[in-house]
Amino acid sequence: MNNLSKMNFNCLTDFESDIALIRNKNIEELGLGIVRKNEINFVETVADPLQKTRVTDEAVKLFDIVALLENNLNLESKRKLTKLDLSSRSNMGVIFENGWVSSIAQLLPSLTSLKLAGQLIALDEFCAICTNFPHLVTLDIRETFFTSLEGISKLAHLNELTMGSTFLQNIDDIYKLRNLKYLYIRGIGRNDDLFAALRSFINSGKSLFALEEFDCSNNGITNEDLKSIERRQPKLKKIIATGTLLNNYAPEKASSKIITDDTIASCLEALTYYQEICDHKEIEKIMDKILRKIETPVEELTKEVQQNLIRTFGKLKKFRRELLSSNCAVASFLGEYFILYIRHRKDAHFSVDRFNHCLLNDIM
Template identity: 25%
Template sequence: MEIARLSELSLQSVVDYICNGIYDNVDYKLSPNLSNQIYHSVINKAKEAPNKNIIKQIKNKLQLTKINHMYHKLNRNTMEMFRSHILDHLMIGFLDFDDFGRKYKDENDLVDIVSVLEDSMTYYCRRNLKLLTIRVQLNYQSGWAEVVGEMLPNLETLNITGIKLTGQELPNLCKSFPKLKTLDISFCAVTNLNGISNLKNLEVLIIRGLNLATPEDMDDLFECKKLRMLDFAKSNRNEGASVMWNYMKCGKVLEELEFLDCNGTDIDKSMVEVLMSTHKKLRTIVTLDSILDFSTIPGIELLNSSTPQLMIKSLHYYIAVNRNPFISWMLSLFRKTYLVQWTEDGDQQVLRDFVRVICSAMKNFCWDPCVFYEGVKCLLEITKEGNIKGLGPMEISMLIDQLIESGTKSRTLTYDVEKLNAAYSCSWNLFHQPQILYSPLLKIQKLCWYTVDFLASEFAPSIPTKQLNILWHMLARFDTEDAKKLCQRTDLLDSLLDFLRICNTESQVFMEEHRESINIVLEVIYSMTKVNDETAHHFINKKVQKIHAIPLMIQLSDIKWNRWPEQIKVFEILVNLTRVEKFMKRWGRYLRMNSKFLRNQLKGYYKYLYTSIGTYLATDKAYCSMTILSCLMCLPNKNKKKYYKWKIENTEMVKACQKIQTAHISMDLEFYLSCSILHDTLKKSKYDGPVMWALLTMKAMLERDIDLVEIFKDSGLLSVVQRVRSEEKGVMKLKLEVLRLLY
């Protein structure tokens, strides 16, 4: 059993307490750093925005300074929670108009972003805020920038990617935020940078996806004397003159410029040489997806695809500056350019660096299905049998942990489901590889619970073959406490029953193809219903679409598996349910009407008893069938009469038992091993039927071979038979006959 770090356990415990609504009993608030981590984990644990109870606990027990609410809808309760904290970072994405109605929209459907921010932050918080990212729809009421600028006088970073800025909105924005150091106006429909000169403190400018058609459109840019980083990526490459050409034609210099991102532009070698001569502090240019993608130029660093090391460095850069549109694209480029053709002779250190940066990308962009998908495909290439030998223990452990973490968080996403399903399919292929599944570094408990959660989620495939195989492999290495916890997972039980429902509608060929999975499902259901009464209750009441679970199991056993040894497991599951008081009350009538099927199991199964496992099957099958029949015979109807007269039914069962005994008795070791079943039946059964069956079995065996007396005595059967008590004369008569043979 793995031991997690104490800090991880503590944080996860608080997250669980908050999500379960039981963190109200503490009387202190956590530090801002811990609060931010916990909040991030809480909101990533569910698809919807936090409910009222969770918000109440976050409001009262945490001290948040950084909130990223980009991928959950903002509603009234969330706004109230925001106002209870003094923030310096706020990122908001969607408004829940089902909650707000038209409160924040005017007659032209323009968003009143000013009111949104006023209602989300207190006066002191607005004065304190340093970073703001807003993606609330695309069109805002005119004049919003000036008002927001007065509200947030100390703002240093503003990201409004995709928000339409028309007319004088950009100049007004630049005048309203004089302290800005970082501005992202990518894809804002801006056609010139007029007014940008007002941002005298600007150090980072991101203007991706803009159509700056002439040199005059960017003339004001050169008044930003402190600018260190400029991002032109993906700007008007195929629309008129290139952005780089217009930049060069300005004939001016940004003297402090150190980093230039020209990803997807028309930059060429001559432009780089001019930039090197004019921009003395320029050290790095990104030239991915350009004619310089595989080039090197002495004297300056080009981040491109020319070497694996440079690609890794490029991806680290995009992760650091949070450029999520490029991450999945670069991961795909990684895989196609280097990983697909990777051989055992490749640089092992580079392969390890690949793993680290891929895991970093997946960790930082866990909410992006495309990053999850491309990251998994990269790791799938890396973990091929030849490649995985080049990885160290740290990298193998890292990629397994990251796959589980990304898979867990991605289940909360509600968009791009097709891409998510493809990513999950690839990830399970990776887990199913022997070099991963049998790795000594595999965290058994973590992968097992991840598999259980996945099987219980909406992303689980209808035929979860790989997941069931992995689960079975993990369960074999589980300890007792973990096994008990697993048996409480009724959501897993629901998923397993859904799989059996599909089996009930498919052909025999389908059943044979998935026989291994069927066996696993039956074994898991048997274990769950055996040790946990709540799970057994859930099973009794469970309805799988239009059919209840118990009729489903009997139909499968009677029709689909009537010649399969697996049929016995269905009976063992039903026997598990007989200990639940509600079982016979709910299903007694149904089982009574199907009692002929149960009796036939006693009469007809002997034909398979000459096989190597025949004795076990006969013994278990007869025991299970008679246990259920005995329960039925003890069940009163409304008039307090029994459904069956014991003496009449007893005759049929005795004949069936005798038929089994005379058909299959053979003196081999496997048959002797049935002693334990006989012992448990006589000791634990509350009904006459199983006891009579056990006594009949012992009598027939002793009459065939008197040498079994010592084996039975050594197994404790003599003392158990002596303690048999029953009001039925037939049972007591059998007891005396068996004792006579034993003495």
């Protein structure tokens, strides 16, 4: 058991005994989600609105992430840990104690991947990250509260960047990242508006010469917007754009792949993609999209659409256990499908027996 390499606490964790599970393990990847420790690791203070960006009149609690890692990682793990995920798994981010960035940099010298999505990271802390982690390859700072990415060009090895929030505006420094292959500016939910950062990327007229994969999902991006981005990225091979305003978008290059959800066929491709990366939230959105698309009576659907629906159930079979154990409303979703099709048994072109076989044997 000491050779365990990964440990992920995906939900809220309030108990020392939970985190203590890693003390005698040699791990290289650690995901803590939003880790909340009652009283011991918290210090009462008053947030400085100028430093922290987020304005509040109430006392806030600082979380001592350095002490948590120091006390629970053994020497081998501290030396070899390469991936650290401190993302918030709820709408309750935390503020880490001052100086945490430089302390973690010293504590974890091999760190190359840092994820902080949803946490209350101040602008000065972001600047400290860029200075103290020059070897970062992966950085996730979506839904944080600072307004500028100035200084990110110091991360010369950065290969993957996930960003985007209602606060972030200045992203000019990313165009100096010569090794950036993966850029994700995914929104929170389907929206007719664009993140300011995405609008800036669209209007910049600039290129990321190494960019191969781009995610602009859950934003109000249009065909014209995406086309202007694609034409400037010479190595772009894959675009993920579900939950957008795109309509029958065709990539500039025939070899490029686009993942959208504007048709049932494209929804199936999106479902496969989100299965592969285990993104349950997006899987739920795609399944809901399929359901809304087939509210049309079955007799009005084409044979191709009917066949695609059978394919959908085939895909769901492969990961039904994961979905049913997650927070997705899968049971309700399948129930609605079942009722919908039973209601339209009269259609002669659709094999109700085959549909029921797929539903009952492959899914339920």
